[in-house]
Amino acid sequence: MAELTYRDAVARGIAQEMARDPDVVFLGEDVAKAGGVFKATVGLLEQFGPLRVRDTPISEQAILGAAMGAAMTGLKPIAEIMFSDFFAVCFDYIANEFPKSRYMSNGQTKCPLVVRTGNGAGSRFGAQHSQSVENWCMMIPGLKVVAPSNPRDVIGLLAAAVRDPDPVIFLEHKSLYATKGEVPDGEIVDTLGTASIVRPGKDATILALALMVPRALAAAEKLKAEHHIDCEVIDVRSLVPLDTQTILGSLARTHRLFTVEENPRLCGWGAEIVSIAADEGFYDLDGPPVRITTPHIPLPAADILEDIALPTVDRIADRVKRSLGA
Amino acid sequence: MARKPARAPNDDIGEDVRLRMYRMLVEIREAEQRAFDLFLQNLVKGTSHLSLGQEAVAVGFACAMQPGDLSFCTYRGHAHTLARGVPVEKVLGELMQRDNGLMRGKGGSMHLTSEEHGVMGSYAIIGAHLPIACGAAWRAQYKGHSDVSVCFFGDGTTNIGAFHEALNFAAVWKLPVVFVCENNLYMEYTPIGEVTAVEHPAAGRASAYGLEAIVIDGQDADEVYRAAMKAYEKARAGGGPSLIECMTYRYSGHSRADPAKYRPEGELDKWLKRDPVKIYRERLKQFGIEEKVIEKIGADVMRVLDDATEKCKAAPMPPLELLTTDVYADGGWAWRN
Ligand SMILES: Cc1ncc(C[n+]2csc(CCOP(=O)(O)OP(=O)(O)O)c2C)c(N)n1
Ligand SMILES: [Mg+2]
Numbered sequence: 145m146a147e148l149t150y151r152d153a154v155a156r157g158i159a160q161e162m163a164r165d166p167d168v169v170f171l172g173e174d175v176a177k178a179g180g181v182f183k184a185t186v187g188l189l190e191q192f193g194p195l196r197v198r199d200t201p202i203s204e205q206a207i208l209g210a211a212m213g214a215a216m217t218g219l220k221p222i223a224e225i226m227f228s229d230f231f232a233v234c235f236d237y238i239a240n241e242f243p244k245s246r247y248m249s250n251g252q253t254k255c256p257l258v259v260r261t262g263n264g265a266g267s268r269f270g271a272q273h274s275q276s277v278e279n280w281c282m283m284i285p286g287l288k289v290v291a292p293s294n295p296r297d298v299i300g301l302l303a304a305a306v307r308d309p310d311p312v313i314f315l316e317h318k319s320l321y322a323t324k325g326e327v328p329d330g331e332i333v334d335t336l337g338t339a340s341i342v343r344p345g346k347d348a349t350i351l352a353l354a355l356m357v358p359r360a361l362a363a364a365e366k367l368k369a370e371h372h373i374d375c376e377v378i379d380v381r382s383l384v385p386l387d388t389q390t391i392l393g394s395l396a397r398t399h400r401l402f403t404v405e406e407n408p409r410l411c412g413w414g415a416e417i418v419s420i421a422a423d424e425g426f427y428d429l430d431g432p433p434v435r436i437t438t439p440h441i442p443l444p445a446a447d448i449l450e451d452i453a454l455p456t457v458d459r460i461a462d463r464v465k466r467s468l469g470a
Numbered sequence: 471m472a473r474k475p476a477r478a479p480n481d482d483i484g485e486d487v488r489l490r491m492y493r494m495l496v497e498i499r500e501a502e503q504r505a506f507d508l509f510l511q512n513l514v515k516g517t518s519h520l521s522l523g524q525e526a527v528a529v530g531f532a533c534a535m536q537p538g539d540l541s542f543c544t545y546r547g548h549a550h551t552l553a554r555g556v557p558v559e560k561v562l563g564e565l566m567q568r569d570n571g572l573m574r575g576k577g578g579s580m581h582l583t584s585e586e587h588g589v590m591g592s593y594a595i596i597g598a599h600l601p602i603a604c605g606a607a608w609r610a611q612y613k614g615h616s617d618v619s620v621c622f623f624g625d626g627t628t629n630i631g632a633f634h635e636a637l638n639f640a641a642v643w644k645l646p647v648v649f650v651c652e653n654n655l656y657m658e659y660t661p662i663g664e665v666t667a668v669e670h671p672a673a674g675r676a677s678a679y680g681l682e683a684i685v686i687d688g689q690d691a692d693e694v695y696r697a698a699m700k701a702y703e704k705a706r707a708g709g710g711p712s713l714i715e716c717m718t719y720r721y722s723g724h725s726r727a728d729p730a731k732y733r734p735e736g737e738l739d740k741w742l743k744r745d746p747v748k749i750y751r752e753r754l755k756q757f758g759i760e761e762k763v764i765e766k767i768g769a770d771v772m773r774v775l776d777d778a779t780e781k782c783k784a785a786p787m788p789p790l791e792l793l794t795t796d797v798y799a800d801g802g803w804a805w806r807n
Contacts, residue, residue, distance in 0.1 A: 195612060201639060206638075210605035310798050
């Protein structure tokens with residue numbers, strides 16, 4: 145066991161996979177010599193050399209296109225898009241190319257690649273460097289989408305993503321890079337499509353992703369201490385594949401469902417899960433499912449504004465408390 | 471009678487390759503014509519983009535390739551697919567969206583793919599496949615493989631960002647990739663000159679990426695073959711990418727929906743005089759190939775094509791289970807447990 149930052153876990157996860165498999169290569173803007181703008185890939189160039197860890201021009205389409213061509217022909221590329229907001233300039237690959245080539249070719253074309261990106265708010269970067277774009281990706285058949293909330297999951301889910309034969313969008317949360325967590329020694333490999341119950345409870349189920357997981361946990365502690373409400377918190381971890389069994393199983397025990405989403409409200413991932421719950425868990429519900437989200441706005445830069453835009457510990461706790469009539 | 475040597479003195483191409491190229495020119499010409507006829511009978515559904523008039527580009531580049539070289543095509547990709555040796559029945563079957571099609575009807579005419587023949591996909595989003603070809607070439611460079619990635623696209627494609635990103639990327643990384651612009655003078659309906667800052671949409675941009683400006687006659691399969699050979703050799707020797715602009719012309723409209731009314735009078739007639747199949751038939755004669763050999767090639771192609779057409783007409787539609795196969799690598803479409 146060692147304590148590691150989320151940032152260092154990224155480098156360790158990539159290194160673990162590159163050391164294991166010479167077909168794993170890594171490319172992106174400022175990722176090699178500079179070690180990444182978030183310093184999440186420091187040391188990889190030194191360890192694996194310039195043929196496997198490559199700086200690119202500012203060409204997001206070329207980065208993702210090249211990753212795809214390499215993946216189709218036998219490599220297992222990891223591509224970095226610096227900020228997830230920039231998916232919008234290379235979305236053709238994410239929406240049209242990676243996820244459809246296998247289907248259109250009747251199974252001939254393979255696309256085993258990982259796109260890592262810095263996602264999410266909290267850095268006061270304003271509307272074009274702060275978005276949570278997991279729902280942009282979740283809606284596309286053929287992609288897998290994961291978003292880890294802690295260093296151990298960063299390594300394990302990244303390893304699973306690299307080993308997965310499908311294209312995986314790997315969303316790292318920028319506001320988690322500096323956070324720390326315990327990480328076991330040796331190789332860590334997790335499983336895509338598994339949610340984890342990070343706090344068991346009996347009164348309500350709270351689903352959260354990435355930065356919203358520690359907030360949901362803090363809200364749960366507050367609800368317990370102040371109102372004796374015992375919440376179960378689930379780190380969804382993987383939007384596609386989605387672990388509906390864990391979610392519906394929890395709902396069957398707690399009878400109340402809350403989602404905590406950083407994305408703007410419309411078509412957030414929680415909407416899909418709430419619709420599944422309405423469909424398949426309706427008679428388990430003792431009250432309406434509640435989505436706690438960022439309002440449907442672009443994100444502001446000013447800290448006091450950004451802070452009230454995202455779901456906060458207090459807002460989560462308050463919303464759960466009111467819904468439960470406590 | 472003593473057999474003629476396969477390659478006459480001062481002939482860099484040789485009879486074997488010439489006969490192969492002629493056969494392929496005729497096969498593509500006839501298959502495209504057949505595809506058009508099948509539309510009219512409503513047996514080819516959806517859209518379709520023909521290469522009638524542009525056959526020599528596909529043939530010259532494909533015949534200069536070695537097995538293992540990779541082709542990346544556009545929606546106007548029937549010719550490039552056939553030129554790599556994909557059976558015409560598979561191509562027509564896909565156009566007719568039958569179970570015997572290349573992708574069993576799941577891709578359609580715009581996405582012909584046959585990896586076993588090196589056809590790494592046909593891409594319908596303008597420019598998307600130029601970066602993808604770079605990635606395949608990067609794999610060859612990284613693994614020390616000797617194959618070349620060859621990427622075909624139109625004149626209109628030179629005005630999209632992915633073209634410029636890919637050219638720069640390939641040049642900086644010195645990738646074994648050959649970019650082939652088929653300049654047929656039009657994007658869909660707009661003449662390329664009206665929307666492009668330089669006279670030659672591809673070659674005029676080459677210097678920006680440190681590349682040689684190359685413009686060739688895309689109607690002469692020999693000239694195309696020679697340009698291809700040179701670019702492939704350079705790529706295999708580690709000399710990096712090439713960008714080749716081929717002057718050519720499409721005889722029909724952009725797609726099945728387009729009667730091509732926007733073309734000035736006489737333009738089509740002018741290009742028909744330089745028809746790539748006709749040019750090549752004359753070339754064979756110049757090199758002493760007998761008329762009856764040429765006729766036999768034509769007859770063979772028609773026999774195979776007629777047979778393929780009948781097989782496609784008789785082929786079943788894809789089974790309904792195919793709807794949800796191969797979304798993910800496990801063969802299925804499950805996104806949840
Ligand atoms: C990104 C994108 N924009 C527009 C289109 C619509 N479109 C399809 S083909 C075409 C013309 C392309 O012209 P060119 O590159 O010259 O190829 P050609 O059809 O002449 O072979 C256009 C605009 C598209 N498929 N993708
Ligand atoms: Mg054109």
